[in-house]
Amino acid sequence: MEAFVENLTSTYWWASVVIVxxxxxxxAAYVKSGIDSVFGRFSDVWKNRTEKKLARFEELVVTLxxxxxxxxKTLAQINANLLRALISMMLAVLTMTMLVSWPVNEYIRIIILLLGGFAILMLASALARISKADDLQKALSAAEKR
Incomplete structure (x- = not known):
């Protein structure tokens, strides 16, 4: 505590704080403009992507x-996506079950890592398929309301 109080009374400490x-x-003044332009471009890209996605959705609704x-056809695509999602989830659960039951050996660790990656990939695939089926279902519901 004494060192802190001594630093507060030192002109050297105050000068270094002011300079820093x-x-x-x-x-920060130089970096701010660069950061603003990067986030501005990111915002524009996000806005354009959102507008294109909304336009494709509206086009699909009109077509439906x-x-x-x-x-x-859309109902068949929804069913196919949900079936593929279910298969991916089952493969992921089967792979994870297999990983839990295997003994850990230094030679098998690479195989375990590969199978763990496969399980994660299957879960991501299932989520993507479910999201696609949900988007198609929303478009179908919007078309039925028209």
Whole structure:
């Protein structure tokens, strides 16, 4: 505690704090414009992507509202995506069960890591399929309301 109080009374400490503060302020002023431009571009890309996705959704809704055969095809796509998601989840659970039951050996660790990666990949695939089926279901529901 005495060292802290001694530092507070030292002019050297105060001068170093002021100099470091000024350097940080100057550095922040130069970096701020770069950060603003990067996030501005990111925001524009995100906005364009969202607008394109909404336009594709509206186009799909119009197509589904106009054609009964497109509705049937979309229902088949929903079912296929959900079935593939279920298969991916089952493969992931089977792989994880197999990993838990295997003894840990230094020669088998690489195989265990590969199978763990496969299980994660299957779960990600299942989530992607479920998301796709959900998007198609939303479009189908919106088309039926029209």
């Amino acid at each position: 503060g000024l350097l940080i302020s100057v550095f 509202a106009a054609s009964e055969s497109e509705k049937i």
